Amino acid sequence: MRRQMTALLVTILAVAAFGVDARGQTASxxxxxxxxxxxxxxxxxxxxxxxxxxxxPFVIEVHRxxxxxxxxxxxxxxxxxxxxxxxxxxxxxxxxxxxGLNGNPDIQRPWQMAFLRDDPVTQKNLRGFVTFTTEGxxxxxxxxxxxxxxxxxxxxxxxxAPFGQVVSGMDVVDKLFSPGxxxxxxxxxxxxxxxxxxxxxxxxxxxxxxxxxxxAPAPAR
Numbered sequence: 553m554r555r556q557m558t559a560l561l562v563t564i565l566a567v568a569a570f571g572v573d574a575r576g577q578t579a580s581x582x583x584x585x586x587x588x589x590x591x592x593x594x595x596x597x598x599x600x601x602x603x604x605x606x607x608x609p610f611v612i613e614v615h616r617x618x619x620x621x622x623x624x625x626x627x628x629x630x631x632x633x634x635x636x637x638x639x640x641x642x643x644x645x646x647x648x649x650x651x652g653l654n655g656n657p658d659i660q661r662p663w664q665m666a667f668l669r670d671d672p673v674t675q676k677n678l679r680g681f682v683t684f685t686t687e688g689x690x691x692x693x694x695x696x697x698x699x700x701x702x703x704x705x706x707x708x709x710x711x712x713a714p715f716g717q718v719v720s721g722m723d724v725v726d727k728l729f730s731p732g733x734x735x736x737x738x739x740x741x742x743x744x745x746x747x748x749x750x751x752x753x754x755x756x757x758x759x760x761x762x763x764x765x766x767x768a769p770a771p772a773r
Contacts, residue, residue, distance in 0.1 A: 585659045588666035595627035604760040610721025612682050619671035619715035622684050635762040639749050643730040652696035655746030668693040671713040677704040680722050681714040728757045
C-alpha cells in the first residue's frame with residue numbers, strides 16, 4: 553500500500569511540475585496520437601521548434617527543402633505534443649544524442665510501422681544537424697531523431713538526411729546526461745515506456761515540452 557501511495561505521489565508531482573505523467577503522456581497527448589494517419593499537415597518552408605528540457609532549452613530550425621518528408625513528420629509530432637516527456641535515452645559524447653520514443657507504449661506502438669519514405673540527402677550530418685534515425689534499412693524512419701555532436705558526415709552515404717539544425721542551445725545538448733556504455737534497451741522502452749526508464753535510468757534528461765515557435769513577422773517596407 554505504501555509503495556502504491558509513493559508511486560501515485562511521484563505521478564502527481566510529475567504532472568504538477570511538467571504536465572507529464574509517469575508514462576510520459578501530457579494533457580495534449582489525446583487518443584488522436586494513436587492514429588498516425590491524422591498527422592499529415594505540410595510544414596512551413598522554414599520554422600523553429602523550441603525544446604524545453606531538464607537541462608535547459610534549445611531551438612531547432614527546420615528547412616523543409618532540405619528533407620520535406622522528414623520535416624513534415626517532425627512538424628506534426630512537435631505540434632501535437634508527441635515529444636513531450638520523451639527521454640534522451642541514447643547519448644554518446646562525441647557522436648550524437650538520440651530521442652523520440654514516446655513514454656506511453658500505447659501511443660508509441662502505432663508509430664512503429666508508420667514509416668516514412670526516404671528523403672534525398674542534401675545536407676551533411678555536421679555538428680548540430682538533426683536527422684531521423686532508421687531501422688537499418690531504406691524507408692524505415694518513424695519518430696526517433698538524433699542531434700549530431702560532431703562531423704558525422706560518414707552517415708550521409710547511409711541515407712541519413714538532416715532536416716534541421718540546432719541554432720541555439722547547443723551547449724544544453726552537449727550537457728545531456730549519458731549513461732555510458734550501459735545504454736537503455738530500446739525493446740524495453742517500447743514495451744514499458746518511461747516507467748522502465750525512470751526505474752532503471754533515473755538520471756536521463758528529458759523533454760519537458762516541445763513547441764513550434766510563431767513565425768517572425770515580415771519586415772516593414
